[in-house]
Amino acid sequence: xxxxxxxxxxxxxxxxxxxxxxxxxxxxxxxxxxxxxxxxxxxxxxxxxxxxxxxxxxxxxxxxxxxxxxxxxxxxxxxxxxxxxxxxxxxxxxxxxxxxxxxxxxxxxxxxxxxxxxxxxxxxxxxxxxxxxxxxxxxxxxxxxxxxxxxxxxxxxxxxxxxxxxxxxxxxxxxxxxxxxxxxxxxxxxxxxxxxxxxxxxxxxxxxxxxxxxxxxxxxxxxxxxxxxxxxxxxxxxxxxxxxxxxxxxxxxxxxxxxxxxxxxxxxxxxxxxxxxxxxxxxxxxxxxxxxxxxxxxxxxxxxxxxxxxxxxxxxx
Amino acid sequence: xxxxxxxxxxxxxxxxxxxxxxxxxxxxxxxxxxxxxxxxxxxxxxxxxxxxxxxxxxxxxxxxxxxxxxxxxxxxxxxxxxxxxxxxxxxxxxxxxxxxxxxxxxxxxxxxxxxxxxxxxxxxxxxxxxxxxxxxxxxxxxxxxxxxxxxxxxxxxxxxxxxxxxxxxxxxxxxxxxxxxxxxxxxxxxxxxxxxxxxxxxxxxxxxxxxxxxxxxxxxxxxxxxxxxxxxxxxxxxxxxxxxxxxxxxxxxxxxxxxxxxxxxxxxxxxxxxxxxxxxxxxxxxxxxxxxxxxxxxxxxxxxxxxxxxxxxxxxx
Numbered sequence: 162x163x164x165x166x167x168x169x170x171x172x173x174x175x176x177x178x179x180x181x182x183x184x185x186x187x188x189x190x191x192x193x194x195x196x197x198x199x200x201x202x203x204x205x206x207x208x209x210x211x212x213x214x215x216x217x218x219x220x221x222x223x224x225x226x227x228x229x230x231x232x233x234x235x236x237x238x239x240x241x242x243x244x245x246x247x248x249x250x251x252x253x254x255x256x257x258x259x260x261x262x263x264x265x266x267x268x269x270x271x272x273x274x275x276x277x278x279x280x281x282x283x284x285x286x287x288x289x290x291x292x293x294x295x296x297x298x299x300x301x302x303x304x305x306x307x308x309x310x311x312x313x314x315x316x317x318x319x320x321x322x323x324x325x326x327x328x329x330x331x332x333x334x335x336x337x338x339x340x341x342x343x344x345x346x347x348x349x350x351x352x353x354x355x356x357x358x359x360x361x362x363x364x365x366x367x368x369x370x371x372x373x374x375x376x377x378x379x380x381x382x383x384x385x386x387x388x389x390x391x392x393x394x395x396x397x398x399x400x401x402x403x404x405x406x407x408x409x410x411x412x413x414x415x416x417x418x419x420x421x422x423x424x425x426x427x428x429x430x431x432x433x434x435x436x437x438x439x440x441x442x443x444x445x446x447x448x449x450x451x452x453x454x455x456x457x458x459x460x461x462x463x464x465x466x467x468x469x470x471x472x473x474x475x476x477x478x
Numbered sequence: 479x480x481x482x483x484x485x486x487x488x489x490x491x492x493x494x495x496x497x498x499x500x501x502x503x504x505x506x507x508x509x510x511x512x513x514x515x516x517x518x519x520x521x522x523x524x525x526x527x528x529x530x531x532x533x534x535x536x537x538x539x540x541x542x543x544x545x546x547x548x549x550x551x552x553x554x555x556x557x558x559x560x561x562x563x564x565x566x567x568x569x570x571x572x573x574x575x576x577x578x579x580x581x582x583x584x585x586x587x588x589x590x591x592x593x594x595x596x597x598x599x600x601x602x603x604x605x606x607x608x609x610x611x612x613x614x615x616x617x618x619x620x621x622x623x624x625x626x627x628x629x630x631x632x633x634x635x636x637x638x639x640x641x642x643x644x645x646x647x648x649x650x651x652x653x654x655x656x657x658x659x660x661x662x663x664x665x666x667x668x669x670x671x672x673x674x675x676x677x678x679x680x681x682x683x684x685x686x687x688x689x690x691x692x693x694x695x696x697x698x699x700x701x702x703x704x705x706x707x708x709x710x711x712x713x714x715x716x717x718x719x720x721x722x723x724x725x726x727x728x729x730x731x732x733x734x735x736x737x738x739x740x741x742x743x744x745x746x747x748x749x750x751x752x753x754x755x756x757x758x759x760x761x762x763x764x765x766x767x768x769x770x771x772x773x774x775x776x777x778x779x780x781x782x783x784x785x786x787x788x789x790x791x792x793x794x795x
Contacts, residue, residue, distance in 0.1 A: 281694060304708050316708055341704045344696055351694040352704050359687040359710035366679035366763040370672045373750070376759045377598060377668040379661055387658045387669050391621050391633055393676035395712035433690070442693045443790060446683040449766045473760060 320349030412465035637666030729782035
């Protein structure tokens with residue numbers, strides 16, 4: 162970027178920051194995913210009030226131009242839109258539904274977007290309470306790791322009314338590339354969990370297929386190429402091969418650092434098990450993948466989820 | 479095709495049928511796959527001697543221009559290349575290794591291509607015996623169903639020496655579109671079985687992911703589209719969706735008729751189990767898929783393998 166472009170970009174940012182047609186946003190939860198998502202909203206010209214328990218996180222956003230709030234409630238002052246990006250259902254419950262939770266104090270017509278990955282039943286419960294207060298609630302979990310959050314090309318899978326979805330779409334487009342409307346409240350969580358359960362199955366299955374070939378004398382790259390061009394083709398063979406050195410710029414060629422951590426895949430598979438159990442649905446393949454990731458996460462929770470291949474060959478790690 | 483094109487094609491075929499640079503081929507095993515494969519060799523101008531126990535099958539090839547032989551041995555008279563397409567390892571064993579088996583009688587330098595899907599260990603054994611007789615053996619199982627066999631766009635996954643592979647390639651190109659050299663003898667069978675085990679995992683996993691979504695209120699097409707554009711993407715979502723009416727021109731929208739029969743997927747998964755057991759490799763996801771297809775094949779062996787989704791909802795069948 163040359164100097165002129167830098168100046169232009171600064172001008173555009175500051176111009177759009179004053180764009181009164183854009184709603185003010187409260188952003189709560191500035192972790193590895195939330196912080197870059199909030200930064201992308203600032204870059205897109207939204208006025209942001211942020212809250213997180215970590216001072217380092219809020220400082221980072223302060224420097225990027227956000228107002229730092231003292232509490233979730235403080236962050237929502239004057240906000241027409243609230244976005245949360247929290248670790249688990251209990252945090253979402255606490256922020257929205259506790260005695261000093263947000264829902265009871267927000268003005269009617271506020272749009273609430275929860276991008277946390279939580280159980281669909283929890284998302285539906287929060288949505289139901291929100292609706293009784295006249296607040297529009299969307300579950301909008303994301304797919305894509307921290308790299309996608311930084312680059313602003315996350316995938317959002319959204320559940321809620323068509324009207325709320327239409328309000329949210331331009332905001333989500335500042336943080337993501339693919340925005341899907343999966344259905345009514347809870348449908349975003351259900352679709353994400355179905356996708357990630359399938360991803361766990363694809364990864365565990367692809368890892369063991371490559372290992373079976375290698376243990377029977379095949380070259381992992383030759384076998385991967387054959388399956389990629391045959392009916393075994395799947396996302397992991399396309400962009401995320403689990404076998405070391407078959408593909409460049411993936412965690413398997415970098416000591417399984419970065420990427421999507423095993424403990425997060427483990428969490429998603431357990432959410433799938435919970436959803437299946439609550440709705441009396443049989444998921445034998447998902448349950449088997451969950452079992453494998455449960456065991457693998459004991460020692461390797463912080464490694465990328467493609468490291469599941471090491472259960473077949475410990476020398477890989 | 480207009481009249482001129484038809485005449486040209488006839489002329490080219492008859493011209494190439496007299497092309498003495500092409501080896502004479504013996505083709506043994508004219509089932510649903512073998513018959514159209516043999517016909518494509520005739521169309522490509524190869525002189526063919528054929529054998530099958532079924533008179534209907536040999537008559538069909540006779541009318542297409544093949545010489546019908548009285549026995550496998552008779553078929554190989556004057557043949558420089560032998561191709562077999564047989565149901566299982568025991569048939570391959572019988573044709574090549576029995577007392578009156580072919581290998582002991584073939585001239586040195588004959589190229590033998592076995593396109594049956596059998597255990598890698600069986601393929602290696604036949605290859606070893608062939609090599610002691612100075613015969614070049616390739617295991618070359620196919621991927622793709624009868625439609626691909628008729629259209630001449632099968633996938634061949636080949637194991638054997640580079641020299642033998644080079645001799646076979648132009649012949650296989652008359653019957654297939656993608657030809658892969660997987661490695662040494664047995665590697666074709668190993669690669670095919672790895673791919674088809676993975677396919678069984680993808681199909682069973684995709685079916686249960688869609689079912690989980692549907693039972694939780696999602697539209698099967700909306701969920702399929704989301705996963706297709708996310709990290710759950712795989713061959714079954716791309717071209718072979720198992721849920722009825724999501725996709726046109728696939729078995730799931732045609733009562734699960736045609737396609738790739740459940741009993742054949744069952745056979746391939748059992749071959750994967752056998753290969754894994756013989757080489758002491760753990761395949762938990764493949765084993766689970768094998769178990770599901772074992773049960774499903776009891777009642778639905780002749781239905782397309784995507785009908786595995788009906789285990790979640792009997793009303794689908």
